[in-house]
Amino acid sequence: MEPNTQPPKILVVDDSPSVSCHLSKVLGDDNQVIFADNGKQALEMAIREMPDLILLDIIMPEMDGYEVCKALKNDPVTKDIPVIFITARDQSKDEIFGLELGAVDYISKSFNPDIFKLRVKNHIQLKRQKDFLGMLSLVDGLTGIPNRRAFDETLNREWMRAMRNNTQISLMMIDIDNFKHYNDSFGHLAGDDCLKIIADKLSSTPLRPADFVARYGGEEFACILPETDQRGAITTAERLLQAVRDLNIPHPASSAAGYVSVSIGVASIYPSQELTCGALTALADKRLFKAKHAGRNCLAYTDN
Numbered sequence: 696m697e698p699n700t701q702p703p704k705i706l707v708v709d710d711s712p713s714v715s716c717h718l719s720k721v722l723g724d725d726n727q728v729i730f731a732d733n734g735k736q737a738l739e740m741a742i743r744e745m746p747d748l749i750l751l752d753i754i755m756p757e758m759d760g761y762e763v764c765k766a767l768k769n770d771p772v773t774k775d776i777p778v779i780f781i782t783a784r785d786q787s788k789d790e791i792f793g794l795e796l797g798a799v800d801y802i803s804k805s806f807n808p809d810i811f812k813l814r815v816k817n818h819i820q821l822k823r824q825k826d827f828l829g830m831l832s833l834v835d836g837l838t839g840i841p842n843r844r845a846f847d848e849t850l851n852r853e854w855m856r857a858m859r860n861n862t863q864i865s866l867m868m869i870d871i872d873n874f875k876h877y878n879d880s881f882g883h884l885a886g887d888d889c890l891k892i893i894a895d896k897l898s899s900t901p902l903r904p905a906d907f908v909a910r911y912g913g914e915e916f917a918c919i920l921p922e923t924d925q926r927g928a929i930t931t932a933e934r935l936l937q938a939v940r941d942l943n944i945p946h947p948a949s950s951a952a953g954y955v956s957v958s959i960g961v962a963s964i965y966p967s968q969e970l971t972c973g974a975l976t977a978l979a980d981k982r983l984f985k986a987k988h989a990g991r992n993c994l995a996y997t998d999n
Contacts, residue, residue, distance in 0.1 A: 702727050703819045704744060708737040708763065709752040709781070714804065718750060718781070721808050722815065734758025738766055741773045742856075747819050753782040753793070761796060768797040772852050775825075777818050781806075835910040837887060838894035846909035846917050850972050853907075853921045858966035865920040865928035865963040868979040869897065869935065872956045872991040874914035876948035889955060890914065893939060900938045902931065917979075925963040925996060932959045932994045940992075951991035958986040961996040 704727045707718050712732075719728050729744060731737040734755060741749060749767070753760035760780060767773045779800040780793045790801040799818055802811060833845035841849070850866070857864040871877075871893060878886040890910075897916055898908040907919040918935070920928050936959060944955035951958075960983030964975050986995040 703747040706746040706749045710755045734763040749778045764796045841909040854972035862922045865923040866979045867918040868960045868983040869916040871914040872951040873949040880948045956992035958991045959994040
């Protein structure tokens, strides 16, 4: 896993075209600068673009910068994006209020360009270092794919996004069949190698960029499918089932097949305020149990 080497993306939020143009000239050589001219647009772009840094004006019509910052920090998707207030206000009480809302800096519009560029650069470097360390903590040490913590954070984030956009989200819970018997037959080192191979196959089988495969724990994996209905989830599950079968890893002690196979439980939900993402996990787990009960090496997607 390598640190991010792409040019930093900076979202400038200001209703003054002249200010936006000036900031673009100051920062444009080393950064990708994008613009929003009101608070509502800024929140939409922050979620869609996931910038490294947001430069935010305070005085704007309808939704001021303080409201925008508060909304950004209350959203789990955008809460870690650093915000710098760029403003004509120079009262200490204004600066204190902005920093208390979660902004990382407060800069006057009458800034020195060279000092301003260095402050922006420092905040971006800190953000990227934090992101890199965060990524390391979200990787499973054995298989190299995302771990349970990464799964929990991603599911919560995608659940909130699906609820906001009124779209379905699907989840697959995946279990290697009779894995204890595999360890008993070949030893735990071979078992570790098997887990690595299965993890690599599940994560490398062609999926959409937004689909997310993680090691859930032990010999169990999970795959989050944003904006996916039951039909689409079933198609993906069938593809993963066959991809593992095609590995043809010998497993004479399996009750499901003479090779390593998996069982998959599939669940699809429209998120709502009355449910939590735990409801989706519980439903997928229930159907995984049904697939095992049906003889393993198969998928289940209904409760009947």
